[in-house]
Amino acid sequence: MKRLLSLSISAAVAAVLSGAARADGETIAVFTKNQTNPFFQAVRLGADSAGKQMNAKVVHYVPTKPDSIPEQMSQIEDVVVTKPNAIVFTPVDYKAMNPGIQKMNAAKIPVVNITDRAEQGQFVTFVGANDYKIGFDTATHLLKAMGGKGGVIILEGVRGSITNADRTRGFNDALKAFPDVKLLASQSANYQRLAALQVMENLMQANREIGGVLAANDAMATGAIEALEAANRKALVIGINGTKEAVDAIKAGKMLATGDYSAFNQGCIGTMAALRQLRGQPVPKEVLFPVMVIDKSNFQPYDIPVDKRQCPKWEDMVKG
Amino acid sequence: MPEIPRAGPLAPAAASQPARASVRWSRIPGVAYTLAALCVVFALTSKGFLNPTNLANIGMQSTILLLLALPMTLIILTEGIDLSMGAVLTVASVVLAATVVKTGSPVLALGAALAIGAAFGFANGALTAWVAIPPFVVTLGTMGIAQGLALILTDAQSIVGMPESVTWWYGGFLAGIPVPLLVAVAAYLAMHALLYHTRFGTYVFALGGNPDALRLAGVRGDFYLVGVYALGGLMTGFAGLLLTARMSAGHPTAAIGLEFEAIAAVALGGTSFEKGNGWLFGTVLGVLTVGVLRNGLNLLGIPSAVQVAAIGVLVIGALWVDSLRTPG
Amino acid sequence: MSISGVRATARTDSDVPLFELRNVSKAFPGVQALEGVSFTIHAGEVDMLLGENGAGKSTLMKILCGAYHADSGEFLHHGRPVTIRSPADARALGIAVIFQEFSLVPYLDIAQNIFLGREPRGRFPGTIDHRQMHAEARRLLDTLGVGEDTHALVHTLGVAQQQLVEIAKALSQHARILVLDEPTSALSEHETERLFAVIRRLQADGVAMVYISHRLPEVFLLGDRITVLRDGKGVATVAVSDTTPDELVTLMVGRRVDMQYTREYSTSPGEIVLEAKNLAAVNGIAGVDLTVRAGEIVGLAGLVGAGRTEVARAIFGADRTTEGEVFVLGQARTGGPDRTVRMRVALIPEGRKQQGLAIVRTVTDNLVLASLKRLFPRGWYSPAAAARTAEGNIRALRIATPSARQEVQYLSGGNQQKVVVGKWLNAEAKVYLFDEPTRGIDVGAKAEVFALIDQLVKDGAGVLMISSELSEVVKVCDRAYVMRGFRIAGELVRAELTEANILRLAMHHA
């Protein structure tokens, strides 16, 4: 049994080494939060695509337990030992990863912060989207579609996560502009499908008339849609992230819109930024993607499955 | 295993069986060999595995788990279990963080963490020993309670702004040695002394092996049982200090589920769930094996999915080896 | 083992007894365990306590060591009245009991076990002075002439060694009165010799010993004074020199067995229902040949630890056989107990609660457990049908239970035994392996169990009965095999079937 184990490990090792042989350029370590959320899969694919384009080796580090702080901390420590040329970094928690960030900085490895803006630490640049503005714009989009009246429900993500804080803040600020719209409830469903479904089912009991649902991500939005369909209730639903699933729902007319969080491009541009830094090319202090609300009118470009997409040109994405 | 009569070696039937000599080596669990094998493989295949910084990393990363696994060993020796440790660790960590932020006094904060840890431990022990509810149930319940508390206290936000006096406990050095390593060694030595050189330790073995013997010897086993769980809580509370230091923050879900890893490490170390049959240093080996596996696979950049499966294979494999070595 | 053992003791009859019990009575729900029993203990003597199982020996000892409280009666220590309310009181009086189930902790070493609860204090509070502890343990073992390493973990020791550790533990508590409850029941001959040597040393040191046994040779080898219990009453106390084995047997047995139990022995047994040929198994037995015919009760006698239970387990397929074959009704047995049961073999194990019954389940559940396939061939279980079957058993076997839905754990030992037997009646077993069927059940129930066994063979079953009680074997069996050292030492047909012959075969030197 022991022998079997060590054999299997050395086998895996061999596989990786041979896989690594391909890239002859720099090595980029990419940190994402978990292996289960499609969003981060898109980020990883973006990074890979950029790595191919610019002929660099991309290695991914993902906690075995989703969003585990101590594990990402350990992975940072381990990576610092292997000394990659640069790191593309999404903190699992924007506050509680500072010691890890300090370790990377101390090791003089250039770090590009993507997706969630870490509270402290020196970064080459931040690449991401403006969560607040996405929340605000998508919410406004929905409220307009509701004709500025009726009742809405907010499905929050994981309490304490920066994205959730900003997105819900955007939702609420958008609501201020529509005095006739009533906020029926704002509950957390932890960015999870089942949680969203059940919270929605329960809220539908307490609220007879639900005009719209503001979900802080697409998984919760689709969960809400399932709940509504099961109860034969109609409501306009928006989500955030622009995942394939949401695009399909929009095509099918089940979902009103989703805010593009451009996960794939975050992976692309984040990795490119790291490589440009290494290769002495200019990199702006911050790359924020323009907010884009995807609906029936403009979903075509997002309809391509992520693993088929190609990274856009740096110049097209980063003006000036 | 169900089909073997529980009677074990003490049953008269054993009269026929030859008495096996107790050689320490025969009690070394399969995990020791696995650990050695892993080290060799990683030393050969990955750059920097043997690099001192990396070895130190493995030790530091394993410290918090070790602080849970050591008392967990004692608890399992009493044929008990503590499923609440991960959650209690979390709540201790956030309480510590909150206190230090509010009062600015790390001493007070540590006191609070230790107190809440010990309180949970005592509750576990009391409900087990005096109300006679199975420890699995008790600690499954207190796990939920601690988890809820952590979330309510923080409203699911992380608490930041730890002073250097706190972060030193994970990031600092003493005589050029990382503090966590010193803590780990100290914790092991303390637990070793406690288990093998004090009455308390002797009675821990007796609680699992033959509680009646304890009663006949006129020892109040129940007090010691409560003591074991309280000790577990206390150590968990102290681990809260290192966890907070490590994140330089208190986070309401940071260590959820860690107790299962601790239990697995104890089992890997060759401690059985029955009759107070166990070995404290085996637990250290168990913790290190998991640590080395994760570290090595990270160094090699092995995909996370493979890491997850590998941990499962390790746990099952090592215990399988042990069961092959023990005659049915 | 010759009866001419040298006495290493000075008789001290004239002295005041070291300890004395007067008119001790104790009742349990449904049973009067002890009734006005008196008993004296003399320093430097071995006071034998004889009696069949259920005669009240163990109860008396549990009272002596404070495990039970006597309902009435008084205790005198050096003639002064004392009370024993707890094990602590007993210890204070220097009384220590070596029970059959040891009070040892498997994964602590010998020294730790000897001093459990009384560890010598080390330099720091709460710590233990291992050096001193092991030194003292060493000394104790040496005084007993025992060589084992004091660092050996107890679970690695054999039963005999564990027993010696128990004795050392007692001595370390400065016990002056040592109670040995059937100490040789699980020992090999050699181990027994060693134990006797230890006992003589202690005797020489003036330790008083109460030695419980129903084995006459031991009684005459070691005893000074003998007290015989029967049905919870002390029937006699005699000096060894003034009595004979026959007298003791009549004292122990009385005429009860004759009155309550007789059977006409089978004159014309039927075909062979069970046959073992040169059977050897992982549990240690070897070269076992035996046959059981329909209508026969065949005894499997011998001292405990001679390998009788192991033979039963091997026949039943509970322990893997390494050599030889077993034939049931002419067919070779293969596989585990589940196959054996289908060949209509029944095993009534000695440890009812541990091996015979699911005590948290109801009488009904237990009664139908072995016959589910027969009663419900389609696999559909009918509680009603099961209850009917159970009610039938309860009536037929006169099982005393408030209802078939009663959990078995609340039944008395005798009734639990009946449930186990009933289980196999329902399975329509043709071969029954009884392992100590009357162990730990009261006298009335015993006769019923035998009547039951007799009925089984009358109905054409074959029975192999393991028993440590010679009188039982002699009374009940048509034939008997006697075991020694995990082999069959010999076979005794009805005519030769006497306690003396059994003992000769069981203890005879090669």
Add this chain to the structure above:
Amino acid sequence: MSELVAGLPKHDWSGEFKAIGYRLLAVAAMCIALALVSDAFLTWNNVLNVLRQAALLFLLASGLTLVILTAGLDLSVGANVALSACLAGTVMKATGSPALGAALGLACGTLIGAVNGLLVTKARIPPFIATYGMLWVVHGVTYWYMAGSTVHGFPANFRALGSGYWLGIPIPVYLMFLFLAIGVLFAQRTTWGQEIYAVGANPVAARLSGVPIHRRLVLVYALSGAMAGLASLIFLARLNAAEGDIGESLTLPAIAAVLIGGTSLFGGIGTVGGTLVGALILTLVLNGMNLLALNPNSQPLVTGVIVILAVYLDMLTRKRTRS
């Protein structure tokens, strides 16, 4: 022998039903309380809603009940649900055949369970550790297989399994009661069920009574796996999507439901019916806390308290029937 009967407790009615009775009273009490504080509670829709949410939990817990009846444990059911759902989902998408997908999902769940059973019996690994190791292995396979993607959008006829209605009652509710019936029949009305109770109550006695305990144990773990597979299908049909992490939050609540339902960790005592009540109690609490918009952070706390209380009260009632 008649004096032997004296002093024995009269065992009026079998403890299990009594235990369930007490729990049903608890459920009733909770319902009344909730009805008083929230007018939304006692609406037909919300009742269906509670039942539908309890269904998933119960299906998972019902299989687990059998395992715990044998004094075992299965920590891998959650991971099992995730892998089975993902496999079934992807196959369904690839082949367009719900039947094939469902079959594979069930097969996957059953296989994982059977392997657990073999690890416990043949490899003699304690159930806790064996199934915990299995949890990691299954997660690993799932993560690798899904590679962070989501599978979604299944044919309507399949989704009816989770979100459909018949005579105004959700399909999952029918499934819940169907499998309650099947579970009760299996445990109480088949010889296998009886043998499983016996194995849990005393494995040695069961073996010496001719029960093939290894085969029964493997069967029990396989059934637990199969129920996980079934639950995964309901899950898939309800959410119309699956990703790698769906199972993580399911295992402990399922175990809690079994314990609240009065099944003893030491084996041999407990009923599938009790587990249903346990699942209902847990669901009611969460439903009520949602309706009252109570802080969701306190949900684990409340669950924990209920688990301890339920088992404690259970012990009290058993003591009463015994002494």
